[in-house]
Amino acid sequence: MTKIIDILTNHDGDKPLISLEYFPPRSDVGVQNLHSRMDRMKNVLSPAFTDMTWGAGGSTAELSLDLALHAQKTGHLANLHMTCTNLGNVDPKEAIYKALQTAKEGGIRNIVALRGDPPAGETEWKAAEGGFHCALDLVKFIREKFGDDFGISVAGYPEGHPNAITEIADPSTLTPEELARSSHFDGKTYCCLEADYKKEMDYLKQKVDAGADFIITQMFFDVTIFTTFVADCRKWGIQCPIVPGIMCINAYAGFRKMTQFCKTRVPQFLDEKMEAIKDDAEAVKEFGVTFGAEMCQGLIDSKTTPVLHFYTLNLEKVVYGILDKMGVTQNALAAADEADAHSQVAKGSAWARVGDKVSTQYGEGVVVEQIASTGVAKIELDKWIMAGGQKPVAYLQKGQYTKIF
16 A cells, blocks of 8 residues: 655656645535545546545544545545544544554555644643543554554644744844744734744654654745745754645635634735735635745745645635646646535534634624633624724624624
């Protein structure tokens, strides 16, 4: 069975390798539509490998495994994401072992070992009792129980893990290196400070030393961020391939939500351009193609990676457009069909997180706080503006509001 690391290390072609990442949709119709899209994109792009994500808190474990097995059976080289979070009310390590065994029996030989995000409705990640505490534990477990049966990849964070990114009271105190990876939202500056960044790099080195074969990065929108990260990895003695994770810009709202959630650096020109075209959905997609092609070409020209890994968001137009514009494909865009885009909503995404737009009996609003201990959401309502310019807030239980997609 093929391992991704062998493909990466043996690639010496002129064109970059392409890999694709999908998530499990919420509905059965969405799953069937995703099957069709994956088949179509496989035929058009011949991806080197195909990732399937594992939902927050293990919420999509069964479906993620089913989709990865389907991908493997239909000609993809599946790369199954797996997290430390539990898979129901069972022994967490036993559940992970069984999932790995099922994957192996289905021909899957590639795993992305991750800590994972908090379950829906929670803001802090907590280890399941008797389970794993971090991705390093999961890497060690896989190697202990399965030896070299699986190729393993892990996540890398060029700007620092979101949990290690903090608000900076005085940006003038930042070093040039810190400024280069800092982000700005709502008049505030955020950064992974040098001491925390070093801890991140030390931990990444531990994951690789424990048996990870290569690294897939968190999204970024500045080529220099990636090339600096690669150089830093080499300084830390991390010599494995580093695959850039490329977030396709498909829609203004999604772009803003994801960058703010992850505290991702958005270059000023990109920020201004997105604001200028935010009310024109087609213009946003067209710009997503132009910007994506320029960034991907910059990555290839930097000679730091053999592959471009696209976070597709279960869509295809922007991916095809980017690769057509780069000359990697010829008229791939003609094969695009996004008539089913409305069905490609992530399973488990109905629970609103901070920053999400929601509908309530009092009108629409934005979630500004999730109170994990009670399950209550604090929602700032858009319908009224009070005398002092403030917006009223409502404290609502799950079921009293609906996420707007």
